[in-house]
Amino acid sequence: xxxxxxxxxxxxxxxxxxxxxxxxxxxxxxxxxxxxxxxxxxxxxxxxxxxxxxxxxxxxxxxxxxxxxxxxxxxxxxxxxxxxxxxxxxxxxxxxxxxxxxxxxxxxxxxxxxxxxxxxxxxxxxxxxxxxxxxxxxxxxxxxxxxxxxxxxxxxxxxxxxxxxxxxxxxxxxxxxxxxxxxxxxxxxxxxxxxxxxxxxxxxxxxxxxxxxxxxxxxxxxxxxxxxxxxxxxxxxxxxxxxxxxxxxxxxxxxxxxxxxxxxxxxxxxxxxxxxxxxxxxxxxxxxxxxxxxxxxxxxxxxxxxx
Amino acid sequence: xxxxxxxxxxxxxxxxxxxxxxxxxxxxxxxxxxxxxxxxxxxxxxxxxxxxxxxxxxxxxxxxxxxxxxxxxxxxxxxxxxxxxxxxxxxxxxxxxxxxxxxxxxxxxxxxxxxxxxxxxxxxxxxxxxxxxxxxxxxxxxxxxxxxxxxxxxxxxxxxxxxxxxxxxxxxxxxxxxxxxxxxxxxxxxxxxxxxxxxxxxxxxxxxxxxxxxxxxxxxxxxxxxxxxxxxxxxxxxxxxxxxxxxxxxxxxxxxxxxxxxxxxxxxxxxxxxxxxxxxxxxxxxxxxxxxxxxxxxxxxxxxxxx
Numbered sequence: 001x002x003x004x005x006x007x008x009x010x011x012x013x014x015x016x017x018x019x020x021x022x023x024x025x026x027x028x029x030x031x032x033x034x035x036x037x038x039x040x041x042x043x044x045x046x047x048x049x050x051x052x053x054x055x056x057x058x059x060x061x062x063x064x065x066x067x068x069x070x071x072x073x074x075x076x077x078x079x080x081x082x083x084x085x086x087x088x089x090x091x092x093x094x095x096x097x098x099x100x101x102x103x104x105x106x107x108x109x110x111x112x113x114x115x116x117x118x119x120x121x122x123x124x125x126x127x128x129x130x131x132x133x134x135x136x137x138x139x140x141x142x143x144x145x146x147x148x149x150x151x152x153x154x155x156x157x158x159x160x161x162x163x164x165x166x167x168x169x170x171x172x173x174x175x176x177x178x179x180x181x182x183x184x185x186x187x188x189x190x191x192x193x194x195x196x197x198x199x200x201x202x203x204x205x206x207x208x209x210x211x212x213x214x215x216x217x218x219x220x221x222x223x224x225x226x227x228x229x230x231x232x233x234x235x236x237x238x239x240x241x242x243x244x245x246x247x248x249x250x251x252x253x254x255x256x257x258x259x260x261x262x263x264x265x266x267x268x269x270x271x272x273x274x275x276x277x278x279x280x281x282x283x284x285x286x287x288x289x290x291x292x293x294x295x296x297x298x299x300x301x302x303x304x305x306x307x
Numbered sequence: 308x309x310x311x312x313x314x315x316x317x318x319x320x321x322x323x324x325x326x327x328x329x330x331x332x333x334x335x336x337x338x339x340x341x342x343x344x345x346x347x348x349x350x351x352x353x354x355x356x357x358x359x360x361x362x363x364x365x366x367x368x369x370x371x372x373x374x375x376x377x378x379x380x381x382x383x384x385x386x387x388x389x390x391x392x393x394x395x396x397x398x399x400x401x402x403x404x405x406x407x408x409x410x411x412x413x414x415x416x417x418x419x420x421x422x423x424x425x426x427x428x429x430x431x432x433x434x435x436x437x438x439x440x441x442x443x444x445x446x447x448x449x450x451x452x453x454x455x456x457x458x459x460x461x462x463x464x465x466x467x468x469x470x471x472x473x474x475x476x477x478x479x480x481x482x483x484x485x486x487x488x489x490x491x492x493x494x495x496x497x498x499x500x501x502x503x504x505x506x507x508x509x510x511x512x513x514x515x516x517x518x519x520x521x522x523x524x525x526x527x528x529x530x531x532x533x534x535x536x537x538x539x540x541x542x543x544x545x546x547x548x549x550x551x552x553x554x555x556x557x558x559x560x561x562x563x564x565x566x567x568x569x570x571x572x573x574x575x576x577x578x579x580x581x582x583x584x585x586x587x588x589x590x591x592x593x594x595x596x597x598x599x600x601x602x603x604x605x606x607x608x609x610x611x612x613x614x
Contacts, residue, residue, distance in 0.1 A: 069526065109523070109527075113517075113519070113520050113523055114520055114523040114524060114527060114529075115519060115520065115523050116522070116523045116526060146484075146519060161516065161519075162519035163515075163516060163518075163519075164483075164515075164518050164519055167483055167484065168515075171478040171479070171482055171483060172478070175478055175482055176471075176474055176478060177453075177474065203553065203554070204511060204553035204554075205513075205550040205551075205553040205554035206512075206513040206515070206550060206553070208470075208471075208475075208513070208515050208546075208550070209468065209470060209550045209553075209554055210420075211471050212420070212422060212453060212468075212469035212470075212471055213420050213421055213422065215423070216416070216420055216421040216422050216423045217421060219376065219423060220416075220421060222421075239515075243512040243513060243515070243516045244512075246510065246511035246512040246513070246516075247510070247511075247512035247516055
């Protein structure tokens, strides 16, 4: 079992550990519930020990919120524009209790927002590495709690923005007068499309100006209580696409690569045509590919060929 | 003690009871914590009995969420355009346990949103009644959990929209990654102004596209943790003003009458100049004046002159 690298995709709510084989493929994956905000007793050290338990003593490279101020060790941000190759030159080292060294990939900061990301920069590196001949200009979308729209020019991240669609949805669905106490989410594609259309026709005021229509539509029977969540999902995802267009993060017809969970990406692909957007699903484990790529650039793989 | 009318401003979180004198002035006010969602044991009947306890048996007129589907009795909406004088002709009667009759003012529905209001229509009637010579066109703003922007033409509500600023602020302040766990709100006018400026310069994407900058600014030390709430308040109020302008609910320089709580109205007045908006504070108890006005139009005051 040759293991040149162990990778950790360590976010705020979960931890994924990857054991790589010599070809850079993921030989084994562990999904653990220990995000940087939900650690086991013993904290980061204990979570780390359990994540790599029984695996060979290869170099360990991590990305994500583990490197945030509230994480294990703060890994300073690199400012955009930033070449993806520069990530490998700015790793932050942490001594793990078993004598191993954990290396953490830096996050990125866009000073014009300002805006920050941690973990997505590694996914971007992974997507580019998996692309046989990337175009000079690549536009990516990583939907989620905090959706990221990222612009890459010849291997450098030139800028990005965060749109809080997923978190706003969770807040409105769980805690607002619009969504709290309603029946569990269904999958009402018609209600989703109605929400997308509301965002598309919201004009310069924007989709958030139409939020309360969810309540009015429900009161007058045009929207079933069980379909309100789908309407809100369509409205918020549609408004994210509207904002991305208005902010210059996407252009009609120009391809945008979408990286993320299947079900969520499918919703964005469903909403895109109403805005003339050409979203393209990118398959593959972007974070794992990115960790391998950063490790290769950093020269970590040659130091322990048979670790 | 002549009491020609008792008025109830009965919302979702609180109940205000007014005993009027013969001149239409409020002789006595009771503020009770029993909104339609927080009722005492015994429900609406008990809350009603306690609200009017010991007061003369005058007609009782109520407005607000007491007339919603989840209220005491649903009072059907009137559609806009709707003359304010028509409210008095569409009261819904409820028999109270002590033999009194409670009359509920209808809410309004704008079919173009669609959008709905309950209680604010009575405040609009009150503001107009208190104005010696209202202009042909009056534009009102009632800021709050669900801010209402209302257009009145010659005594008729011609349209309105709801912007959920107050509820979004509470959700982001209390439950989001941006605000949860931060120190209690201060009053950092500079952070508020920074938020307003972020909304004003957000361009077509809109202020919600700048939400995450609150986190980035805090991480880089440009915003103290205790000032994040003020920044968010400025961003959301600023974005409400931007949306109102974009949606045609306000125009630069054209007066907008602002009705509501002093501290909240003051924040809107503070943000308005950045958007060229001429907000004007309307003083006086709009709901009480509106209840009196609707009762007068309905002929309720003459039936019980010495009740």
